[in-house]
Amino acid sequence: MSGSPPAGWNCDAPRATGIGLRGAHHRDWLDGRGHAGWLEAHAENYFAAGGALPAILDRLRRDRPLALHGVGLSLGGSDPLDRSHLRAWRRLIDRHDPCVISEHLCWAANAGVHFNDLLPLPYTEESVRHVADRIRQFQDVVGRSILIENVSSYVRFAESTLAEWEFLAELVARTDCGILLDVNNVYVNAVNHRFKAFDFLNGLPSDAIGEIHLAGHTRTTVDGATLCIDTHDREICADVWELYAHALRRHGHKPTLIEWDADLPSLATLEAEAARADAIAHDIEASSHD
Amino acid sequence: MTELAAIQHAFAAKLLAHARLAGGMGVYQDTHRANFRHALELAYPALRRLVGLEYFGQLTAQYLAREPSRSGDLHHVGAGFASFVHGHFSQMPGTAPRYACLGDVAALEWAWQEVFVAEDAATLEPAALASIAESSWPALRFGLHPACRLVSSRYPIHALWIANRDPVGGDSAGDAAVDLDTGAEFVFLTRPAHEILVRCVTSAAFEFLVALQARATLAEATERACAVDPQFDLLATLVDTFRAGAITQCATELAPLGSTPQNT
Numbered sequence: 001m002s003g004s005p006p007a008g009w010n011c012d013a014p015r016a017t018g019i020g021l022r023g024a025h026h027r028d029w030l031d032g033r034g035h036a037g038w039l040e041a042h043a044e045n046y047f048a049a050g051g052a053l054p055a056i057l058d059r060l061r062r063d064r065p066l067a068l069h070g071v072g073l074s075l076g077g078s079d080p081l082d083r084s085h086l087r088a089w090r091r092l093i094d095r096h097d098p099c100v101i102s103e104h105l106c107w108a109a110n111a112g113v114h115f116n117d118l119l120p121l122p123y124t125e126e127s128v129r130h131v132a133d134r135i136r137q138f139q140d141v142v143g144r145s146i147l148i149e150n151v152s153s154y155v156r157f158a159e160s161t162l163a164e165w166e167f168l169a170e171l172v173a174r175t176d177c178g179i180l181l182d183v184n185n186v187y188v189n190a191v192n193h194r195f196k197a198f199d200f201l202n203g204l205p206s207d208a209i210g211e212i213h214l215a216g217h218t219r220t221t222v223d224g225a226t227l228c229i230d231t232h233d234r235e236i237c238a239d240v241w242e243l244y245a246h247a248l249r250r251h252g253h254k255p256t257l258i259e260w261d262a263d264l265p266s267l268a269t270l271e272a273e274a275a276r277a278d279a280i281a282h283d284i285e286a287s288s289h290d
Numbered sequence: 291m292t293e294l295a296a297i298q299h300a301f302a303a304k305l306l307a308h309a310r311l312a313g314g315m316g317v318y319q320d321t322h323r324a325n326f327r328h329a330l331e332l333a334y335p336a337l338r339r340l341v342g343l344e345y346f347g348q349l350t351a352q353y354l355a356r357e358p359s360r361s362g363d364l365h366h367v368g369a370g371f372a373s374f375v376h377g378h379f380s381q382m383p384g385t386a387p388r389y390a391c392l393g394d395v396a397a398l399e400w401a402w403q404e405v406f407v408a409e410d411a412a413t414l415e416p417a418a419l420a421s422i423a424e425s426s427w428p429a430l431r432f433g434l435h436p437a438c439r440l441v442s443s444r445y446p447i448h449a450l451w452i453a454n455r456d457p458v459g460g461d462s463a464g465d466a467a468v469d470l471d472t473g474a475e476f477v478f479l480t481r482p483a484h485e486i487l488v489r490c491v492t493s494a495a496f497e498f499l500v501a502l503q504a505r506a507t508l509a510e511a512t513e514r515a516c517a518v519d520p521q522f523d524l525l526a527t528l529v530d531t532f533r534a535g536a537i538t539q540c541a542t543e544l545a546p547l548g549s550t551p552q553n554t
Contacts, residue, residue, distance in 0.1 A: 044363045050410035050436075052484040072362025078295035085362050110302035114359040115322045116329075116367075119301065126294050154314030157297065192314070223312045 006255060007178030007210035008100045008147040013255040014038045014065055017274035017281075019267075020259040021060070028267045029060050036274055038099065040067040040257050046096075047088040057096050065099035067211070067257070068092060069180075074114070075134045075148075076107035076121045086141045093142055100211060100255075102147040102180045103138065105131065105168065122157035123167040132174040139177065147210045149180035152188040152217070152230030164189065165203035178210035181254070183243045184236065188217050188228040197243055206251040214244060214277060215259040233262035236273060241280065248284045256281070306358070326354050326367060333368035334399045336454035337375065337392060349375065368403060372396035387445060387470045394443035395450050398477060401439035405479045405486050408437035413482050416532040418540050426542055428509035432502045433539030437481035440500055448475045448490050482535020489534070494519035495527045502531075505544060 006013050016037030021029065023045070028034050039060060046053050046068075060066060073085060093101065106118040121127050139146055148171055150164060162170070168179055181204065190197035216234035220227055236244075236258075248254065258273045291299065304311060304319075311319045327350040331338050338346045353374045359367045376393025379385055413435060422430065441447070449468045476496035479488050491499070494515040501511035508528075515522040531537060 044365070047363050047365070048407035050408055051406055051481060053407070055484060072364070074362055078292070078298050082362060088363070107298055108362060110298045112360055113302060113306065114361055115302070115305060115318075116325050116359050116362070116364045117318060117321050119298075119318065122294065122297055124293070126292060130292075130294055154317040159293065159297065222314070222316060225313060227314065227317065229317060 007208050008102070008145050008180075009210060009255070010097075010144065011065060011099050013099075015253075015278075015281075017277040018065075018067070018255065018257040019270050019274055020069075020257060020261075021066075022261070022264055024264050025267050025270075026056055029063075030056065032063075034267055035271055036064065038065040038067060038255070038257075040069050040259075043068045043070045043089060043092055044072045046092060049091075054092075054095060061096055066096055067100045067102065068096070068098040069149075070101075070103040071118070072108060072114070072116065073103050073138065074106075074108035075103050075138065076105065076119075076127065076131050077109050078107070078130075079109050079112065081134060081137055082109075086138070089138075090141055100147060101142055101144065102149055102211065104149045104151050105171070106151045118151040120151065120153035120155060120157070121167075123160040123162040123164060125161065128162070128167060128170045128174070132171055135171060135175045135177050139175065145176055145178060147178045147180035149182050149213065150185050150189075151182070152185045152192075152228070154192060154222075154227060154229070156193050163195070163199075163203065165200045169203065169205055169208075172205055172208040177208075179204060179208045180211045180213060181209050181247060182213040182215070183247055184213065184215045184217055184240050185230060187237075187240050187243055188230050191219075191226070191228045198246065201243065201247050201250060204251070209247075209251050209254050212244065212247060212254045212256045213259055214240065214256060214273070231262055232259050235269075236276075241276070244277065245280050245284060248281055249288075253281055253285060323351065323354065325364060326350060326359060329364045329367050330371055333365070333403050334371065334396055335456070336399055336451045337396045339454040340392060340395065340450070349378065352378070365403075365407070368400055372400045391443065391445035391447065391450060391470060394441070394445055394447045395454075397443075398441045398447050398451050399455070401441045401477075401479055402486065402488070405437045405439055405481050408435075408481060411435050411437075411538045413535040414532060414537045414540055416529050418532070418537075419528070422540070428507060429542045430508045430540060431505050431542065431544045432508075432537050433544055434499075434503045435480050435482065435536050435538050437479070437486075438499075438503060438536050439479040440477070440496060440503065441479070442474065442476045442493075442496055444474045445470055446472045446475045448477050448488070451488075478534075478536075480534055480536045487534055491527075492519065492522075494522040495530075498522065498524075498527055499531065 014037030018038035019036040021039045021041040046057055104118050108115050186197050186200045214236050215232045216236050218229045218231040256277050258270050330350050357370050375396040379389045379392050453468050476491050476493055478491045497518045498511050498515035501514045512524050
């Protein structure tokens with residue numbers, strides 16, 4: 001399993017599944033109670049100029065690779081990229097030397113007002129050109145290739161001419177960015193927008209996938225219609241585990257991360273999810289050698 | 291406007307409209323409002339507890355309509371909330387002290403947030419003074435740590451904050467034990483390393499620190515403190531300030547304010 005690092009990585013990728021770093025678990029990680037291949041921090045949560053927060057990353061960075069995952073750049077937005085936000089990114093990268101840098105395929109702000117959410121894009125040729133240009137701007141600032149994550153969405157646009165996975169593949173072709181494949185978001189969108197999740201997974205270029213996210217979602221009824229919502233507040237469902245196994249069989253092993261945000265359980269619960277991902281990856285690798 | 295910009299413009303206008311949106315758009319509308327409120331709950335735990343969760347929700351909704359987020363870093367949304375809260379309660383005619391104090395409690399909570407994320411800086415020991423000839427002391431100016439904040443109120447905001455900031459206490463009213471008639475409090479905050487220090491000081495010491503932070507000379511700052519209280523103890527206050535890890539520079543010539551990092 002040697003060779004060059006996966007897309008977006010500046011070091012050999014850890015085999016063991018990683019866990020999203022959350023403030024409520026800082027103490028566990030600092031005291032050495034956590035067992036994960038790597039950690040991923042939400043960049044904006046550590047934009048502080050000084051104090052305890054960046055110091056915690058300094059400390060945790062010594063034990064295992066640290067990824068930085070942005071949630072607020074509004075890469076797909078029409079307002080110019082926020083220069084102070086980019087400066088904060090640059091400072092964070094210079095201080096912590098992340099193993100991989102990622103942001104979302106979405107927009108978040110318009111005419112100066114920020115929604116602090118991952119809002120969906122129409123998948124058009126115009127959007128591809130726009131987002132590709134913005135990814136290049138961001139990559140120029142951070143000085144390396146980034147990964148772009150597919151997001152959950154609850155509406156779609158009549159204007160779209162491309163499938164979401166075709167849109168991602170186009171971005172890869174035009175910017176040399178990689179893909180952060182969120183398998184849960186694929187599942188959520190497949191339910192919400194009635195496409196086959198396998199088509200999404202099969203439509204991605206294998207080499208470009210630099211990371212996989214796994215998380216739990218909520219299935220609910222909104223105004224009479226079934227809707228899956230990307231709540232990150234529970235265990236990963238059986239269907240998503242199945243899609244994860246399919247993604248690994250199709251694209252090979254990828255660095256994988258467990259995300260959990262709301263109703264955060266003990267670290268042990270997250271580690272159980274990570275162990276399950278490791279077991280699936282192990283089984284697939286073993287069977288491929290039969 | 292490009293097609294993409296037009297789509298986003300229309301989408302944003304819907305999210306900001308007062309009308310409740312249906313279906314998937316309703317999910318985005320709810321998330322927008324909930325994330326905004328949640329960020330303020332995290333930054334203003336004492337205010338939240340003092341007014342109760344429901345009223346806090348009404349305050350954040352009104353604040354969102356007036357001052358929506360302008361940054362991809364949601365931590366910034368709290369910056370204007372304390373003054374919004376202050377304005378909200380001071381507009382009420384004949385505001386009772388238990389409401390009038392809330393804007394000042396909020397100001398203290400935001401100051402704490404600023405202290406938490408401020409830059410790191412190396413601090414000086416009181417011994418730094420000993421190396422300077424006493425004849426030049428009156429002309430000395432001091433650089434305070436970038437985390438230093440000064441908040442005062444005619445109400446006991448420090449006591450209110452201490453009694454209500456702990457979210458473990460739940461939403462039951464926690465202000466019963468604080469007597470609002472105990473008078474003004476003057477609060478000094480700093481963060482010498484990673485531990486945040488919050489301390490009540492005298493009105494004269496507060497005036498002194500405000501002057502030092504504005505880069506007044508030691509003579510000017512002392513004069514202002516003595517105008518508040520002729521018994522002002524200069525040496526004790528100065529040594530306390532050093533020992534709190536609040537002083538990063540001490541010289542007759544300092545870079546003017548505005549060129550220093552703490553003002554960016």
